[in-house]
Amino acid sequence: MSVVVNERVEPQPDTQRQPLVKLVGVKKWFKLTRGIVFQKVVGHVHAVDGVDLEVYPGETVGLVGETGCGKSTLARVVMRLYDLTDGELWFDGQDISHMHGGDLRALRRDMQMIFQDPYASLNPRKTVGAIIGEPFRLHGTVPRNRIESEVKQLMELVGLNPEHFNRYPHAFSGGQRQRIGFARALALRPKLIVCDEPVSALDVSIQAQIVNLLEDLQEEFNLTYLFIAHDLSVVKHVSDRVAVMYLGKIVELAPGETLYRNPKHPYTGALMSAVPIADPDMAAQKKRIILEGDVPSPIDPPSGCRFHPRCYRAQFPICREEQPELEAHHPGQVAACHFPLEDRAVLTEGSSEAAGSAS
């Protein structure tokens, strides 16, 4: 078995380590059909269209982008909930792109997922104890007579009262339900947890509780997270590196702080400038870049750079004709743009210094 070395996502701080998850040119297209009996394929939704990404053990990679950019599809591809249309998916040194049946089920012990809507992802007819204990029963990792005590331990770990073992999901609040989801995901001691918008449905004061839990669990179990959210502030807070997706492609990948201070891709710049900052003075220092229009349809994505129809820096014809490749900028930063932004294009001032003097 040979590991394909991917040259495009090069500048890694730690290239000696083997990535836990590795995507090479991963594509996921959905067929569009017409007709009822003879379903003719009339096109494809290019949900994920050639993504290279490496996730190292113990790190958190954030995935951001607008609705329809393919971030959730990518998460489901990594979980192998979808088959790949093209490309390779490696997990823990193993090519799992075409794995099926029992092998795949066994693999899922090492990769778990947490969903946005904690209520929809819990069976309302089962007690919390049964829900959290389900992975033990399915995978047989714990003898039946010990399941209950294991479950209670897990409940304690995620901050639930173990006495609530026999309650049903409806008796819990949104934040508590998300904790149940975490307990279930942790049951088999996975290596990777894919979090798809885990805090988006929660109230602000509860979000912080869950974000802190996420960080504690990562430390305790050396977990690797693929963290998807549309809230850039949360993503930046939890992630070591953040990947920005646009129409099925990663357009920029960088450590969160670099991404915020010195975005290179104009799309990242626009995203960063659009994030509201809960501090009027700091907000005033920010340049506002307002994008026009909406994300184009992924059925027929624009030629060349996919962002060119909305881009405020596009020059023609090159942006329309030539697809930019990911190029290295700051340490750990890659961006795919013909005319990358200068440093500090969005922020005019170093805000952390200003914050320090305010106190």
Add this chain to the structure above:
Amino acid sequence: MPEPVLEVKDLKVHFPTEDGLVKAVDGVSLSVAPGETLGVVGESGSGKSVSFLTVMGLVTRKDAYISGEVLFRGQDLLKLPPEEMRHIRGAKISMIFQDPLTALNPVHRVGNQIAEVFQVHRKTSKKEAFGEAVNLLQLVGIPQPQARARQYPHEFSGGMRQRAMIAMALALNPDVLIADEPTTALDVTVQAQILELIDRLKQEFDASVVLITHDLGVVAEHCDDIMVMYAGKPVEFGERRDIYYGAHHPYTWGLMQSISRIDQPRDERLKPIKGQPPSLIHVPPGCSFNPRCPYAMPICRKETPQMIPVNGHHASACHLPLVEKERILKEEVLVRR
């Protein structure tokens, strides 16, 4: 000070349910000056939406117990007969909602839905009204308004639906626009577009805006005055700078410390507010925030604190002595930022 356009005095909205009386709104007072943007911040269940649905006369449950005053240019809307209220709602005060898809009728063309406003309120002809609708769509930045007006809501993207809602809300040049979480369902880039649009149209139409949201960032960038609500009551009110740099209520502090901010380094750990928001049936006695408050004193469990003004505009409802508030603010809250 100019005469407020909208003034709410001690508004209470209680709903009887099988489990007990839900005190959704329990003593809200506020005023909106002409041309001002008021931000109303709170978590789900804090009563921020119900307060303004009541202002709009949209709380229709017959058994709802509503008391207090809602004064629009001095006229109490709560005492107005439904027919007269209909002339004010949508014409003088209008509202947009979080989810524009459920707020729009799926089986009517967008243009016709906007045109209906003119037909109902101004008795204009159908054709004329449709022309007005097209103009409005253009005003809110929808490309090809002629063609778009003939489309159905499902053919619009989320951002465009919200633009259409705004067009409808502004059709009759209202004095007050109430925006209830107008951008919560939208992406940040589209959120920025919509908030910019509201700001611009506010100037053009010379209207006041009430922006209801849970996002402290949105409020920081777009509001003049801010009211923080908790469990059906306002807990703090002030100008934007009072709230962000001089907050006096532990709940406001908690909110500010619990959000992750993009301009902060990530090694800072978030400080969540402990516990859950209370049930509105069994609101804790005394200050409703006391079970979650790190500074709670014995009096907090017995006596409900009143909104006490500090300097002019700024007021907060908390038993902590002012000196203590200033100390905590300086030593614990602002330090972290």
